[in-house]
Amino acid sequence: MVVAGRRRSIAFFIALGIGLISVVVLLYIGWVLLRWHTGILLFLGSLLFLTIIVGVVLNTTFLVREIRRNEQHDAFINAVTHELKTPVASIRLYLETLQTRPVDDIKRREFYRTMVEDSDRLLSTIEQILRTGRIGSSSRRKLHLVPISLSSVIEECLERTRALHRLPQEAIEYRPGPEVTIMGDPDEVRAAVANLIDNAVKYSGSAVKVLVETEAVDDKFVSLRVRDQGPGIPKMELKQIFKRFYRVPGPLATRVKGTGLGLYIVRSVAKRHGGRAWAESEGPGQGSTFILQLPIVKLTK
Amino acid sequence: MSRVLVVEDEQHLAEGLRFNLEAEGYQVQLVETGEAALEKLTAEAPAFDVVILDVMLPGIDGFGVVSQMRESGQFVPTLILTARGYPDDVLRGFAAGADDYLTKPFDLSILIARIRGLLRRREWLRAASAVPTGEPAEPNGSKDVFTFGEKSVHFDRLELHVRDQVFPLTLMEANVLRYLIEHEGQRVSRKAMLAKVWGLHEDTDTRAIDNFIVRLRRYIEDDPTRPRHLLTVRGVGYRFVASPAG
Numbered sequence: 424m425v426v427a428g429r430r431r432s433i434a435f436f437i438a439l440g441i442g443l444i445s446v447v448v449l450l451y452i453g454w455v456l457l458r459w460h461t462g463i464l465l466f467l468g469s470l471l472f473l474t475i476i477v478g479v480v481l482n483t484t485f486l487v488r489e490i491r492r493n494e495q496h497d498a499f500i501n502a503v504t505h506e507l508k509t510p511v512a513s514i515r516l517y518l519e520t521l522q523t524r525p526v527d528d529i530k531r532r533e534f535y536r537t538m539v540e541d542s543d544r545l546l547s548t549i550e551q552i553l554r555t556g557r558i559g560s561s562s563r564r565k566l567h568l569v570p571i572s573l574s575s576v577i578e579e580c581l582e583r584t585r586a587l588h589r590l591p592q593e594a595i596e597y598r599p600g601p602e603v604t605i606m607g608d609p610d611e612v613r614a615a616v617a618n619l620i621d622n623a624v625k626y627s628g629s630a631v632k633v634l635v636e637t638e639a640v641d642d643k644f645v646s647l648r649v650r651d652q653g654p655g656i657p658k659m660e661l662k663q664i665f666k667r668f669y670r671v672p673g674p675l676a677t678r679v680k681g682t683g684l685g686l687y688i689v690r691s692v693a694k695r696h697g698g699r700a701w702a703e704s705e706g707p708g709q710g711s712t713f714i715l716q717l718p719i720v721k722l723t724k
Numbered sequence: 725m726s727r728v729l730v731v732e733d734e735q736h737l738a739e740g741l742r743f744n745l746e747a748e749g750y751q752v753q754l755v756e757t758g759e760a761a762l763e764k765l766t767a768e769a770p771a772f773d774v775v776i777l778d779v780m781l782p783g784i785d786g787f788g789v790v791s792q793m794r795e796s797g798q799f800v801p802t803l804i805l806t807a808r809g810y811p812d813d814v815l816r817g818f819a820a821g822a823d824d825y826l827t828k829p830f831d832l833s834i835l836i837a838r839i840r841g842l843l844r845r846r847e848w849l850r851a852a853s854a855v856p857t858g859e860p861a862e863p864n865g866s867k868d869v870f871t872f873g874e875k876s877v878h879f880d881r882l883e884l885h886v887r888d889q890v891f892p893l894t895l896m897e898a899n900v901l902r903y904l905i906e907h908e909g910q911r912v913s914r915k916a917m918l919a920k921v922w923g924l925h926e927d928t929d930t931r932a933i934d935n936f937i938v939r940l941r942r943y944i945e946d947d948p949t950r951p952r953h954l955l956t957v958r959g960v961g962y963r964f965v966a967s968p969a970g
Contacts, residue, residue, distance in 0.1 A: 501780075501808065504807050504808065505780050505807045505808075507807075508807035508827075508828050508829060509734050509737065509807055509828065510736075511828075511829045512737060512807070512828035512829035512830060513734065513736040513737045513740060515829045515830075515832075516737065516740040516741070516744070516829075516830075516832060517736075517740055519831070519832040519833075520740060520743060520744055520832065523832065523833075524744070524747050530743070534740075537736050537739070537740075540736070541736055674782060674783055677780060677781065677782045677783070677785070678782035678783075
């Protein structure tokens with residue numbers, strides 16, 4: 424997918440280069456042919472000159488964008504390397520320990536639990552990457568649309584997140600709105616919801632206080648709002664964070680591990696289902712709210 | 725008991741490392757950030773013997789930690805343990821001042837062997853700086869200075885004064901020189917020097933000593949190609965002469 428994007432930009436630059444050269448040639452021929460028509464020459468000259476300037480500006484813009492994309496790609500590779508290798512390293516370490524050292528029963532059980540958690544983490548990273556490949560690529564995979572109860576998906580994700588991070592019930596509060604049914608691909612909707620809840624917990628640090636609520640908007644859409652008391656998001660980054668591989672630069676990105684794929688998946692899933700996803704934050708330190716809006720099929724109440 | 729500082733923010737790995745290193749008989753301290761590691765290294769006594777350092781840490785990364793350590797004169801043997809294994813990363817690690825580099829996932833026995841290697845090297849250095857057994861090593865009073873001809877060796881400052889010139893000596897150069905001076909006039913074999921100065925007893929290549937001698941001659945001798953103080957005893961080793969006749 425990335426390679427395709429690069430090829431496209433390379434093709435674009437070649438086309439732009441050819442375009443610019445032909446403009447220069449045209450300008451030259453024009454000068455020879457139309458030397459005596461000073462007025463027309465002046466007009467044509469300024470027109471072509473402007474074209475060249477626009478071309479150069481465009482060229483620079485795309486070049487900068489390409490470099491930035493490369494940087495993000497590198498950061499992504501680093502993050503994925505880390506996310507894939509760390510759990511493997513941990514599992515391997517514990518297996519070797521069990522193999523080579525006498526370990527008492529309590530420790531042994533603790534080690535098994537650690538390894539299960541690590542393999543879960545590994546699996547979720549792999550799934551995240553595979554899912555990005557599926558929904559992001561141009562090969563439009565067909566959605567398996569079935570009626571889903573949103574609240575049961577949310578409940579399921581909440582249970583999973585609580586278990587994974589060993590959180591008490593009150594750490595994540597759930598305020599369900601009206602019971603709604605949506606048409607969606609259960610796997611994708613679950614992934615989107617789980618990503619939002621996981622993010623809220625991950626970025627909260629040690630004091631997790633997350634509010635999850637749903638509400639119907641004009642009987643057409645249902646909004647899932649996930650609010651956390653975490654570090655918040657600078658205004659300029661609110662849109663950027665939904666881009667593929669993007670992570671807000673700074674120490675937070677190293678403290679909270681991630682691949683930069685989660686929100687991209689959320690937004691892609693929303694779009695594929697005819698909905699949308701966005702973030703709101705009063706700025707750094709103020710916490711943030713993520714909203715996933717999906718169309719309602721019917722209101723059951 | 726050797727003390728190991730583990731700088732790792734992945735809790736599972738950190739706990740696994742702690743368990744294994746303690747089973748090996750080391751005393752283990754865990755910290756999660758580079759800042760905490762630097763603080764521990766400067767504040768804590770007795771000093772650590774080995775540092776195991778992750779690269780992707782919150783705050784300053786592992787490369788930053790090791791280069792700051794080296795800048796502030798902390799020369800604790802440091803092993804970088806990271807998921808990043810590209811040649812560029814490895815080179816960056818060594819350039820920052822790491823002593824060893826191991827990529828995750830790693831083999832437990834290899835990690836432990838490498839830690840042992842670092843500790844062993846530290847022990848040798850310690851033995852060498854504590855200096856040869858036998859007679860007390862103060863040839864010229866308590867100031868630890870040995871004077872011969874117009875030259876004097878200041879062991880305490882690791883300096884060699886030749887007339888008005890001053891050459892800095894490395895610790896090992898000073899130790900080699902000290903050993904030779906203590907056996908002034910006697911033949912000293914390369915094997916004995918290896919054993920006493922380096923603390924090595926295995927069959928090691930003894931040519932490293934020749935390099936030290938070449939360097940020392942450059943400082944001491946007026947004409948290094950025709951040495952008068954540091955003489956070669958063919959087939960055996962060397963002999964130091966403080967005041968050569970003629």
